[in-house]
Amino acid sequence: MNYKLKKFILKTKSECIQMGVAVKITETPRKTMVLLSNNDSNRVVLVSYQSNVLGEPCMYAYLVNPKKYEWARHEGFSLDQMLELEAEKVFVEIDSSKIPQYLL
Numbered sequence: 001m002n003y004k005l006k007k008f009i010l011k012t013k014s015e016c017i018q019m020g021v022a023v024k025i026t027e028t029p030r031k032t033m034v035l036l037s038n039n040d041s042n043r044v045v046l047v048s049y050q051s052n053v054l055g056e057p058c059m060y061a062y063l064v065n066p067k068k069y070e071w072a073r074h075e076g077f078s079l080d081q082m083l084e085l086e087a088e089k090v091f092v093e094i095d096s097s098k099i100p101q102y103l104l
Helices: 003-018 066-074 079-084 096-103
Strands: 024-027 033-038 043-051 057-064 091-094
Touching (some): 003 043, 003 096, 043 096
Antiparallel strands (some): 024 033, 033 043
């Protein structure tokens, strides 16, 4: 996992613990993406460390729609293709500073 992503994830996990949210961290095959999940609320957030349109590195967070994710996975879409499926709303971009609230 990328150093800056790991630092961000650990800070976010700490904030979740303070709010009483038990968070599971799942690494992905990509070193710049991590899944955060709350089994109690069945919510999953994908966190990605990537460049913005200006080429500057940024943290992005996406709320995962589990039903649409399973549909896309069964249809054979890759993670990159799923991210591009904006019309299907598999991943909905959220404010990365509010991840703990989305996982409640």
